[in-house]
Amino acid sequence: xxxxxxxxxxxxxxxxxxxxxxxxxxxxxxxxxxxxxxxxxxxxxxxxxxxxxxxxxxxxxxxxxxxxxxxxxxxxxxxxxxxxxxxxxxxxxxxxxxxxxxxxxxxxxxxxxxxxxxxxxxxxxxxxxxxxxxxxxxxxxxxxxxxxxxxxxxxxxxxxxxxxxxxxxxxxxxxxxxxxxxxxxxxxxxx
Numbered sequence: 452x453x454x455x456x457x458x459x460x461x462x463x464x465x466x467x468x469x470x471x472x473x474x475x476x477x478x479x480x481x482x483x484x485x486x487x488x489x490x491x492x493x494x495x496x497x498x499x500x501x502x503x504x505x506x507x508x509x510x511x512x513x514x515x516x517x518x519x520x521x522x523x524x525x526x527x528x529x530x531x532x533x534x535x536x537x538x539x540x541x542x543x544x545x546x547x548x549x550x551x552x553x554x555x556x557x558x559x560x561x562x563x564x565x566x567x568x569x570x571x572x573x574x575x576x577x578x579x580x581x582x583x584x585x586x587x588x589x590x591x592x593x594x595x596x597x598x599x600x601x602x603x604x605x606x607x608x609x610x611x612x613x614x615x616x617x618x619x620x621x622x623x624x625x626x627x628x629x630x631x632x633x634x635x636x637x638x639x640x641x642x
Contacts, residue, residue, distance in 0.1 A: 478531035493567035506628025542568035600634035
């Protein structure tokens with residue numbers, strides 16, 4: 452990198468940090484309590500109004516139990532990312548590496564399995580920070596495709612993903628408690 456490129460890169464980083472009060476870091480097993488708390492809170496805030504209390508309780512008790520999330524944190528194909536406002540975790544994402552997903556024409560893909568922000572931080576760039584971090588990690592790890600599933604009745608999330616260049620390529624079933632729902636599958640080619 453020449454001195455002009457370095458100066459421009461430094462200027463962009465300084466502008467980003469001045470405009471963006473958030474930091475990111477990878478979660479570790481030491482963060483299990485924080486991960487459980489933010490997982491439960493953000494999932495409830497996002498889906499409680501549209502699902503029964505029983506289905507929500509059943510799903511949360513399995514998907515976001517301490518033992519389940521510890522297992523995921525220890526899984527080498529999973530990466531958890533926290534977004535912090537000061538010292539407070541205000542959002543998180545989970546990446547899951549996949550080998551030879553058939554929908555990617557033989558190329559390896561990485562999945563954004565979860566991406567959530569605290570309700571009070573919606574529209575405050577937490578999602579942008581999480582998405583950019585996920586994309587940066589995927590590119591750094593050499594992936595050519597990134598994909599995700601999104602509930603068909605979550606138009607805000609679908610619009611967010613489309614804005615980032617994700618395109619629909621299919622659907623699959625998702626069991627929330629006892630309610631069989633449909634997730635749209637969306638993918639994006641990476642440069």
